[in-house]
Every structure is written in C-alpha cells, then in structure tokens.
Amino acid sequence: MERILITGAAGIVGTLMRPRLRKDGRILRLLDIAAVEPSSDDEVITASVTDAAAMAEACVDVDAVIHLGGHSRENSWEEILSVNINGTQVVLDAARAAGVPRVVLASSNHAAGFRPIDAELPADSSPRPDTYYGVGKAAMEALGSLYHSRFGMDVIVIRIGSCFPDPLKLGKRGLTTWLSPDDGARLFEACLxxxxxxxxxxxxxxxxxxxxxxxxxxxxxxxxxKDDAESYADQLADAPDPSGVAAEYVGGPFCTAPLGHYNPL
Structure with a gap:
C-alpha cells in the first residue's frame, strides 16, 4: 500500500488535488492546521509544518511527500520566514530522518516573478522573486536542492502558475498561468x-x-x-489587458504590490 503525505491539504491546491490523487492501493495522509474532510481511507493529522515533532510523526511509513503547506500569498516577512521557509526545512528534515525517498515541493512563478516575459521561459531559470512570498519559494527551491545533494532524496520543485477550477479569477493573466486541476493531478502523478x-x-x-x-x-x-485556458478566452474578452510592469514580468501585478501585505490576486 502506497502512502502519500500531503501538507497544506486543506488549502486551495490541496483541496483540488485530494479527490484526484485518491486511487486503489494508495493512502493519503493529510496534514494541515485547518480542518480537512477526509474520505474513509484517508489519514488526517492536524498540525503545522513548523512543528518538528508532528512532522516527524507524519513522515513515518510514507513513500512520498507533496509539500503544499505554507502561506499561499504575500505576507509579512516574519510569517514567510517562519512558515514558508523554516516550515519547508522542517518538512524536508523530517522526510530525511524517516527515510522518505521523494519530496515534491510546490513552488511558484513568483520565485521568478521579475523574469522578463519570454516565449519559452525555461523551468530552471534562476530565481528573481517579486515578493517576500517569492523569496520564500526561492528558498524552498534552494532547500530542496540542498537535501537532494546532501542526502540523495529525489526532490521535484513545481513552479505553479495558478491552480484554480478555472482561470477567470486572474483575468487575462490566467490565460497564461493556468494549471487546470485535472492537469495538476496529472503533473503530481508524473512527479510521483x-x-x-x-x-x-x-x-x-x-x-x-x-x-x-x-x-x-x-x-x-x-x-x-490536456487542458488549455484558451477555452475561457471568450469570457474574458472584455477584461483589460495587462499593462506596464504587469505586462513585462512573469509575476504580473505582484511585481508592484506592496511588500509584506496580503495580496488577494
């Protein structure tokens, strides 16, 4: 029986992925500080990714970790440092100590937010974060590299564009960044x-x-x-086109949003 630990299981991406990653022969172990509604075969742990003891327990008998836990938007430097950066180190070290062979880390396009928009930006473009949140994701990527190089863990970093049921929430920017939930599940399955x-x-x-x-x-x-955000383009015909800095850089409006303040975009 395969057991997959998902941190941040109650978040947006975790909620979308849970039903899509359930299958025969697999147990999902779901960890979050918020309540999670499990299926009958799921295991639930209510804890923070910053809790080393809880993470050590959560990683026992686990075949892979999908690390989605942390603040999902811009926040204060203190919160990004505590939860997104230190929390990632806690997760990786717990996985290392438990002998978990593979960790999938949910990074973000905002780790490279100040990269100029190009037709085909390589996935391993060096970080150019646009926010404290982006800095946290860049640190996540560096920690993943360290734990692979030091301890031989397989670590896959996914720089997620935007994973929502549809791309409409982000306006025309969503036609570029969208990761459909079904494609998200296909991607996580490939990583696993x-x-x-x-x-x-x-x-x-x-x-x-x-x-x-x-x-x-x-x-x-x-x-x-298998999906393409262009199927929603007609519904966004009247939405404004990105302009200025938002049209020049990968991070879009995050490149001009106030540092340290929650950004609902």
Missing part, C-alpha cells in the same frame, strides 16, 4: 512515478495557447497536459 528524477525544477501549467513557460522539463517526467 518518474523513476529516479534526482533534483528537478519544472513549470506547473496547462498547455495554454498563451503560455510563456516551457513544458519540456515536465514532459521529461511523463507529464502530458
């Missing part, structure tokens, strides 16, 4: 099943007509996206 991936950084987006992100690295792991 690819043989001996080592350390990889990949983009997490669907095969969008307007995407600016390379899918070569994700496809090398077996990911084959």
């Amino acid at each position: 099943s690819a043989p001996s991936p080592g350390y990889r950084v990949i983009w997490g987006v669907s095969n969008n007509t307007r995407r600016i992100y390379s899918l070569d690295e994700a496809r090398a792991l077996g990911y084959e996206p």
